[in-house]
Structures are given as C-alpha cells and as structure tokens.
Amino acid sequence: MTAAAPRPEDPCARGGGLPPGAFDPLPPWFYLRPVLEVTRDLLGRLLVHDAPEGRCAVRIVEAEAYDGAGQDPASHAYGGRTARNAVMFGPPGHLYAYFTYGMHWCVNVVCAPAGVAQAVLVRAGAPVLGAELMAARRPRARARDLTRGPARLAAALGLAGWANGADLAAGPVLLTAGWPVDDAAVAWTGRVGVAAAADRPWRALLAGNPWVSPHRPNRERPARPSA
DNA sequence: CGGCTGATTGCCT
C-alpha cells in the first residue's frame, strides 16, 4: 500500500471560508483538564499571531504532552521551578516559549492550575492564514516545511522569547476554536527527540496529514568514540 | 525520500 491516500482534508482548501467562531479564543476550562485530554483537544485548534506585519494562523495537527514537576523526566519542569521554566508553574492558558539547541524557539500551551507545571508542546500545524507572511519569515524553507516541526512553526508564526508567558486569550498570540478533527484520524506515538520516558505515547497527531512533522526516531547517542 | 552531521548558546549541575 504505497499509493498516496487522497485522504487528508487540506484546511487551506476550504474555499477561503473558515467556520464561524474559528477565531474565538478558547475558554479557561479548556486548559483545566487532564493533560492528555488537552493534548488531544488541541488538534484542530488554531494558533494565531497578530503581528504588525499581519495575522498568521496555523491549525494544529501535532502536539505532545508533558507532565509536571517530579512526574515526567522528559519535562523541563521535572526538577522543579527555575527561571527558564517558571511560566509552566504559572496560570493555565499561557504560552511557554523556550530556547533550545542554541538557536531555536519552541512553544507550549500551559495547562493545569498555577503550581502544576503541565504543558503541551505544539509540534506542527497546517497554515490557514498568512502563508505568505510565514514564508517571508522563513525564506529558505521549502513550502512543505514551513510549519512542520516545533521550531519551524514558531519561526513561521514569528514567535520567540518575547512571547513567553503570553495570555492565549488576550493576544497578540491566541489559541482559538478552529474546527473539529475526526476521532478516527487521531494517532498516538512516543515523543520525538525525547530519550526519557520513551515508553509514554504522549504525542498526538493527525494520521496522514501532510503537515505532521517527519518522525525522527531517537538517534542513539554514541556512548563515546572508542577504539 | 531517507540518513547523517554541524551549527550555536543558554541553562543547570
């Protein structure tokens, strides 16, 4: 079965007409549920950035759950609160933006009441608005790679350290209703790039969707160059 | 398309 399935409905192919209410910010209760439930429910939602240059939006097609301090060895919050991860310990419905690999920014949605550091990494999305602006922000990227990966997505939307702690119901960064995804399309895998707790299938994605990030199985780190 | 590697800097131990 190699024939490409004609399956995935392309959000951009909706004749310009997005469903009414698609840009309504999500209510507070959205974030106050078990983190895996929030992760699942994040699929199909819109992450929006209103910048001076214009509005951009992606429909989330892939997300990863991270549990709180002492619970999840893969979480930045595992060892407790630090300057870097402080936003995760704050109120829900805010954006946790972190810098990694010396050059990339990635963004999370903070869940659970203040004090509980659960969050969901937004790993990929389908462009639904402002694709030209996003392409301008990532001039070297192939069209298909515009938002396919957490750092690519953040860069395309123009999100970086300045957005850390942003209230997702207030703007200029918004998380909005979007439109529903088919339950049958949701798949779960292990988290990408995470060695710790690799057995937890906490990555939710829309199976077959072309905007899902390429799955890079964990590269085994060479124990050490030995003779 | 798939696999491999260098890049580059802030954070934590």
Place this chain on the structure above:
DNA sequence: GGCAATCAGCCGA
C-alpha cells in the same frame, strides 16, 4: 562542562 522537547544542507538511491 555538557547537553538540549531541532533544523538545514548535503549526500546517495
């Protein structure tokens, strides 16, 4: 000092 919730570029098929 070591490492990181990654990516672009380059190579070969």
